[in-house]
Amino acid sequence: MSLVSFRRLVRDNARLYLLAIPILFACDSPSAPEQILGRIWVTTSLTGLDFPAKFGVRIEGSGTVVLRDLNLGDSIFVGFSKKGTYTIKLNGLASNCSTSENPQTLNLTETATFRVQFDVTCGALYGVLRVSMTTTGEDLDPTYKIVLNQGVQYSVGANGTFQLNQILGGTQEAELVEVASNCHPTGAVRQSFSLAVGGPTRDTARVSFSVACTRAERFAFSRQVTTISGPSELVMVANADGLDPVWTFSGFAPAWSRQGTFLALGWISCDSYYYYYYGPCSKVGLASVNYQTGDILRLTNDSTDTGPSWRPDGDAIVFERRGQLFIVDATKEGNNPVPVPTPAAVTRAFQPAWSPDGFKIAFACEIDSGAPDICVIAPDGSGFVRLTTDASLDSDPEWSPDGAQIAFTTIVGDAIKLAVMPSAGGAITRLTDGRNPAWSTDGTRILFEGSGATKGIFMFALSSSAVTRLTLFDDHDPTWRP
Numbered sequence: 001m002s003l004v005s006f007r008r009l010v011r012d013n014a015r016l017y018l019l020a021i022p023i024l025f026a027c028d029s030p031s032a033p034e035q036i037l038g039r040i041w042v043t044t045s046l047t048g049l050d051f052p053a054k055f056g057v058r059i060e061g062s063g064t065v066v067l068r069d070l071n072l073g074d075s076i077f078v079g080f081s082k083k084g085t086y087t088i089k090l091n092g093l094a095s096n097c098s099t100s101e102n103p104q105t106l107n108l109t110e111t112a113t114f115r116v117q118f119d120v121t122c123g124a125l126y127g128v129l130r131v132s133m134t135t136t137g138e139d140l141d142p143t144y145k146i147v148l149n150q151g152v153q154y155s156v157g158a159n160g161t162f163q164l165n166q167i168l169g170g171t172q173e174a175e176l177v178e179v180a181s182n183c184h185p186t187g188a189v190r191q192s193f194s195l196a197v198g199g200p201t202r203d204t205a206r207v208s209f210s211v212a213c214t215r216a217e218r219f220a221f222s223r224q225v226t227t228i229s230g231p232s233e234l235v236m237v238a239n240a241d242g243l244d245p246v247w248t249f250s251g252f253a254p255a256w257s258r259q260g261t262f263l264a265l266g267w268i269s270c271d272s273y274y275y276y277y278y279g280p281c282s283k284v285g286l287a288s289v290n291y292q293t294g295d296i297l298r299l300t301n302d303s304t305d306t307g308p309s310w311r312p313d314g315d316a317i318v319f320e321r322r323g324q325l326f327i328v329d330a331t332k333e334g335n336n337p338v339p340v341p342t343p344a345a346v347t348r349a350f351q352p353a354w355s356p357d358g359f360k361i362a363f364a365c366e367i368d369s370g371a372p373d374i375c376v377i378a379p380d381g382s383g384f385v386r387l388t389t390d391a392s393l394d395s396d397p398e399w400s401p402d403g404a405q406i407a408f409t410t411i412v413g414d415a416i417k418l419a420v421m422p423s424a425g426g427a428i429t430r431l432t433d434g435r436n437p438a439w440s441t442d443g444t445r446i447l448f449e450g451s452g453a454t455k456g457i458f459m460f461a462l463s464s465s466a467v468t469r470l471t472l473f474d475d476h477d478p479t480w481r482p
Helices: 004-027 273-277
Strands: 037-048 054-061 066-069 076-082 085-093 097-099 104-108 112-120 126-137 143-147 153-157 161-168 170-177 183-185 190-195 204-213 218-228 232-238 244-258 260-271 282-290 296-298 306-310 316-321 323-330 350-352 361-368 372-376 395-398 405-412 413-424 429-433 435-439 445-449 457-461 467-469 475-480
Touching: 037 054, 037 066, 037 306, 037 435, 066 076, 085 112, 097 273, 104 112, 126 143, 126 153, 126 190, 143 204, 153 161, 170 282, 190 204, 218 244, 232 260, 232 395, 244 306, 244 475, 260 306, 282 316, 323 350, 323 445, 350 372, 350 395, 361 395, 395 435, 405 435, 413 475, 435 475, 445 475
Parallel strands: 037 112, 126 204, 306 350, 372 395
Antiparallel strands: 037 076, 054 066, 054 085, 085 104, 097 112, 126 161, 143 153, 143 170, 170 190, 183 204, 218 232, 218 475, 232 244, 244 260, 260 282, 282 296, 306 316, 316 323, 350 361, 361 372, 395 405, 405 413, 413 429, 435 445, 445 457, 457 467
């Protein structure tokens, strides 16, 4: 073969090889993606209440099935690549919901966007309950409990309201529970209500409770505590059974006015930065506090003032300052107290108690050094009488409500006892271990504080001699509210 013929053969074969390359690659190459001809736009129109969070959408046609989630209030778009008939179905309808024409059918014959809307109507699954509370009278119970028949409790104020938005339908009951002992319902404590469900609007039911409260039997006392600022005292007020004690003010030695409106007490200030963080709170004198409003009237400015007792009319207070009795105007702030004249033989006068008729003041008096007795004197210093003269240490006098007797603390050796005697003096009757007595307003019981290692406030029943423990802590100076 000539050189020319060989070159021609090589050239022709090369052409054949190059032509074969596209054919080989065409056999192994992937198919081109299908062209999207159009889209189906699925949306909902909602009417009613309590819709599900989402629906399911199923689109089927031309050999294709598409499953998508349709969130509440949203829309979805689904592309289609083949013409034909498509079925669109809305799934996930709750039992309270319905829609017309489900599924819907589309015949897709042209390239376009087709809208499919489902009109969904849902009825209310729940109703609304509105509860109102009305309380009248004195010493209102601040909070009540309302129990539904599902067993769930809700709190409501003395004159409050609340609303519950997801209450199941049907007939149910609401019950008023935990009413204070001084309060009494003036209507039914258990009330039925009915809620209809399934409609396009939410049904609302209303229940109303009413309570009338009378003046509660309560007592005040001081409680020694240890705080971040050091040891201090708090004035507490509790119900007659000792339950639900409430801290009212920082102070000590409380005394109720005869009207039960004001508390006189030794005022303690913990407001300064120094005392709050580094040292104990400070005693700053006597104050009168309105129990209902919390308004404070500073009466004296001497840190040694203690043991206040009200004159029956509520206009004056007798108290002790450095072993001497003083009387201060209880209606003015920061006025000068007037001393009560006492005989020269009285070296110390303390723990005064104004008589119910306002004419006398009983107090602990030291005539023989170190041996206090019970004495009585008029506010102007006249009519001084020494009621006890024995070797016992007598203190903490307290008049009975009728003024006929005086209760007091008497100490003989290691025995610390409550005792009573006629207010004019005479035979002494020892009652029980304890100190610092306070008569109830009906004269049948005496509050007192424990003695020695026995902490707390106790109550002694004069008719039965029964002793009831009311508090468990380091509590002192009990006083009944009139």
